[in-house]
Amino acid sequence: MGSTLANKIWDEHTVRRGDGREDDLVFIDLHLLHEVNTPQAFDDLRASGRRVRRPDLTVATEDHNTPTLSLNRMISDAAGRRQSMLIRQNCAEFGIPLHRLGDPGQGIVHVIGPELGLIRPGMTVVCCDSHTTTLGAFGALAFGIGTSQVEHVLATQTLSMPRLKDMAVTVDGRLADGVTAKDLVLTLIAQLGTAGGQGHVIEYRGEAVSALSMEARMTLCNMSVEAGSRAGLIGPDQVTFDYLRTRPGMPQGADWEAELAYWASVRTDDDAVFDKEVVIDAATVVPYVSWGTNPSQSVPMHGRVPAPGDFADAQAQVAAERALEYMDLRPGTAMRDIAIETVFVGSCTNGRIEDLREVASVLEGRRVADDLHMLIVPGSAAVHRQALSEGLDRVFAEAGADFRAVGGCSMCCALNEDRLRPGQRALSTSNRNFEGRQGKGSRTHIASPAVAAATAVAGRIAGPTDL
Structure with missing residues (x-):
């Protein structure tokens, strides 16, 4: 064998x-x-x-x-x-x-x-x-x-x-x-x-x-x-x-x-x-976004926030109840109706040059929504240099996004000054949406760079086609 x-x-x-x-x-x-x-x-x-x-x-x-x-x-x-x-x-x-x-x-x-x-x-x-x-x-x-x-x-x-x-x-x-x-x-x-x-x-x-x-x-x-x-x-x-x-x-x-x-x-x-062994039909995969407090609590972006009763497993029901309370969400809410205050693009998951190019392609010719802060942090000094050489920094600036000069983990783990306030809701390209992950009392939805960029423009969870 x-x-x-x-x-x-x-x-x-x-x-x-x-x-x-x-x-x-x-x-x-x-x-x-x-x-x-x-x-x-x-x-x-x-x-x-x-x-x-x-x-x-x-x-x-x-x-x-x-x-x-x-x-x-x-x-x-x-x-x-x-x-x-x-x-x-x-x-x-x-x-x-x-x-x-x-x-x-x-x-x-x-x-x-x-x-x-x-x-x-x-x-x-x-x-x-x-x-x-x-x-x-x-x-x-x-x-x-x-x-x-x-x-x-x-x-x-x-x-x-x-x-x-x-x-x-x-x-x-x-x-x-x-x-x-x-x-x-x-x-x-x-x-x-x-x-x-x-x-x-x-x-x-x-x-x-x-x-x-x-x-x-x-x-x-x-x-x-x-x-x-x-x-x-x-x-x-x-x-x-x-x-x-x-x-x-x-x-x-x-x-x-x-x-x-x-x-x-x-x-x-x-x-x-x-x-x-697990088999996935690629045709069934659509843009996803998290609603809860761990990455498995995610649904298609066109979907709705589930109710605890939607889960057959008793433990999953309890987890959903806690997540809904922490995230301050009501079952049945359309994901596209959830307003976002901060968008974070970066981390070891999506802080590479291709991710920044994807964000720039959505932001070009558009503006970040009023009263929304979009933070873009390159994953490394090399990514930052490459972004500058391609003019991505100008696209970000014209869109009203906050493009940082130094590569690092940033708001992914909130171990520096980049963190959310208690109760603040963010859409993030990072990997975890645990309770308090991006700051004490923070509420995090995780999604792709393209969804992050579109969300920053719309002021609510959105994809590029919604623009």
Whole structure:
């Protein structure tokens, strides 16, 4: 019987196979760090007298606390300032390369990894952030880890883990015009629920997935964790190879051809068997938007806010009641009738140049609605430079949008000054709509960049065709 892509990568990186009482020990090709979840790991490393085993396979960036208004702006939160200071001190002490605020390679960790050519097919990649699943778009096995695991990887360049199950998500046919990877993954999460992928690696397959750009594939894999899965990945193909060819540090000549030959072998065997399979008809996927307080509480944009009684499961009914109360929504309300006060475009889900181009194409020649604040934050310094070179900043300015100069997580996690007020309602291109995610008492609807741009113009949830 053949093997899945995830199992092939796992087997190639297994240092010691578990015996049932112990987990497998897996070698890690790349360890990514950011400032928020790492200080304790370095303290414990130092206390035990250990060094970083492979600083050459470790890369750090500043992203979560980063002020987005100006490179010279001080982090206002004392804890955030300390975290940024510590990542600089720790990286200097242990010899780890760090992309600091102001560096040309700085940005959200899941955005700069691909930009800098650090992610390649067949790799194992970890980071102290659940949305490391983004990087599976390259045919890499990438997942988030906790602080104690960060220390283990720093000290040993390995990770002790139980083998994961495999789930295939096949999307037959082609997505309709105006339907995006964000809509596809929200459709999947609404179908699976937030725990449907628990303990699995999701491999996305099918014609619709093959037709996606690399940046769209990253969006799809990014939100795999919202379905409870540990990782999401897509087998590499010509789209992958063409993207990698433009990245820094790629091999040349015969070395490039040798890499291509290996990458082409990084695929699931035709006779491989998955533990779970889901099939989606691409023709049924439409623009989606969330109404509740987790990504599975989403409906088609042309739909209505559901009532608790619409759910068969008692637990889902209770969750819906709480979500409706928190979001201050009435069952039966048309999604297009929900007024929005703030629109946020950015995050590791939708803060790349293609996302900004999509937003600009909707905003061009239009104005943001009165009394609505539209915040656009690039995912990295490189994305910001590219946006300037293409004149997207002028489109944003003429539309009345607030385009920030510094790349970072921004309002996605509200760890800097970019946050909502209590009770304020936003539409966001980020990945989570949990209670208080974008500020205490904030109410968040998540959707695609195109829907975000149209909503900013309409002042209520809308799509480009509504304009």
